Amino acid sequence: MSLTSTMNDSTQIVTVNAERIDAAIAIQFKEDMRSETESGASRVILDLSEVKFIDSSGLGAIVAAMKQLGASRKLDLAGLTPMVDKVFRLTRMDTVFDLYASLNDATAVGNT
Amino acid sequence: MVDSFACTFLATELDARSGICSVVEQLRVMGLPEAHANDVQIVLAEAVNNVVEHAYASALPGDVRIRCNLNKKQLWINIHDDGGPLPEGKLPAGNPIDLSVPTEELPEGGFGWFLIRELTSEIQYIRKDGNNQLSLCFEISTGGI
Numbered sequence: 012m013s014l015t016s017t018m019n020d021s022t023q024i025v026t027v028n029a030e031r032i033d034a035a036i037a038i039q040f041k042e043d044m045r046s047e048t049e050s051g052a053s054r055v056i057l058d059l060s061e062v063k064f065i066d067s068s069g070l071g072a073i074v075a076a077m078k079q080l081g082a083s084r085k086l087d088l089a090g091l092t093p094m095v096d097k098v099f100r101l102t103r104m105d106t107v108f109d110l111y112a113s114l115n116d117a118t119a120v121g122n123t
Numbered sequence: 124m125v126d127s128f129a130c131t132f133l134a135t136e137l138d139a140r141s142g143i144c145s146v147v148e149q150l151r152v153m154g155l156p157e158a159h160a161n162d163v164q165i166v167l168a169e170a171v172n173n174v175v176e177h178a179y180a181s182a183l184p185g186d187v188r189i190r191c192n193l194n195k196k197q198l199w200i201n202i203h204d205d206g207g208p209l210p211e212g213k214l215p216a217g218n219p220i221d222l223s224v225p226t227e228e229l230p231e232g233g234f235g236w237f238l239i240r241e242l243t244s245e246i247q248y249i250r251k252d253g254n255n256q257l258s259l260c261f262e263i264s265t266g267g268i
Contacts, residue, residue, distance in 0.1 A: 071231035
């Protein structure tokens, strides 16, 4: 599972360089997110614009990644493609995370 | 006119992934609209994951056979495996997820049957001769969405 990070002020942007977060890769994703976010940035934006598909395992791994950050840090999601967005909406997980249409939208909110 | 095809693959996560992708691609070629193809991919991923993780849980992975029947109004997908039965031999309720809990208690799984029930119009389960048959129906809208 390939994750790449950039820092933007005190925000960490983690880009998922994979087309699917599904049962075959969910556990690896959770572990990789744990080490990738050790930086301790208070806000992490997960850029999902390359991800075309997640199943319930992938969704659970994203929830796990948020819980791993702890209560004082935030995980926002950006660039959800149609099937990914649908899974979040159907399960109402779009009420648990802040979702942004694009990475630009997500980073614009942080800068005031 | 009914179009149908069948596909079999081993019940491992990676074989399931490519098997499901080829089923969905075949359905697209047969004219299934994109929005429905997306729903089918979500449902198949959940149903087949259940076979991989639960039906064959304590055994070597066996086969999963998927048969599709597509006509103008409905798509029926039948998933067959030789693994263990559903708990108590019944379809799980798949209730909506309780999101009113504190963040640290949010569930990380158990969403599969909810998604399957949301996206299908009918579900049938038959256990016979030591194997499972799960049949799923998708209503195909004619004209615009």
